Amino acid sequence: MNLRLIGIGAGVLIILSLPLAGAIAGPDFAGQDDGKGGLLSTLGLSGPADADSSHTPNQVGSSKPAATPATQSAQPGPPEQPRTDSRCGPELSSPHGVEAQTCVLVAEGQTWGRSYYRNTSGRAxxxxxxxxxxAGRTVQIQCTVGAGDEPGLCETPREASAGAPDTYSAVAEFAVPDDEGELLLRSGSNSPAPGDG
Known part of the structure; x- marks a missing residue:
């Protein structure tokens, strides 16, 4: 009868020491055996994944399922971007704190306009x-230019090209948004450079 009590007591002691042994051993993050064999494998018990289901995958001693190899082959690099040709006027600035450069862009049979700007006027x-x-084709868009000196851009929608790139031009006009609409700067893709008369 004493042997039975000793056996039960030893079994209870082993069961109570398992969580402590698992916490001391820590998780095997590399997913590899370190050659020492853990306490659980020495006792012939299953890993923590088969233990108490209340453990979450991020707790100490838990295991994650093995990663499966990807079925798709990786691309050797980013896809090649189509070439964009541009014809830009000079960078212009006004004494009111507006800077801009306006361009005509052409890529993949499409043409559009873009104006790069910086607004330090202190107002939108x-x-x-x-x-x-x-042939009189015109595309126009209105953009709100926020106050602040962060650079921005205004861009028209892309349209199918109807002629050679040099038959297109773009003009951006920056104005105060009120009844008078005071014009602060006009920037064009074919504007003369400052000092060119």
Whole structure:
């Protein structure tokens, strides 16, 4: 009868020491056996994944399922971007604190206008960007230019090209958004450089 009590007591002691032994051993993050064999494997017990289901995968001693190999082959690099040709006017600035450069861009049979700007005037402005092409084709968009000196851009939608790139031009006009609409700066893709008369 004493042997039975000793056996039960030893079993209870082993069961109570398992969580402590698991916490001391720590998780095997590399997913590899370190050659020492853990206490659980020495006793022939299953790993923590088969233990108490209340453990979450991020707790100490838990295991994550093995990663499965990807079935898709990885691309050797980013896809090649189509070439974009641009024809830009000079960078212009006004004494009111507006700077801009306006361009005509062409890529993959499409043409559009873009104006890069910086507004240090201290107030929000309206910008109207117009692209003029052959046969009287015109595309226009209005952009709100926020106050602040962060650079921004205003861009028209892309349209199918109807002629050679040099038959297109773009003009951006920056104005105060009120009834008078005071024009602060006009920037074009074919504007003369400052000092060119």
């Amino acid at each position: 402005l309206d910008a109207v960007l117009t692209v003029m092409g052959p």
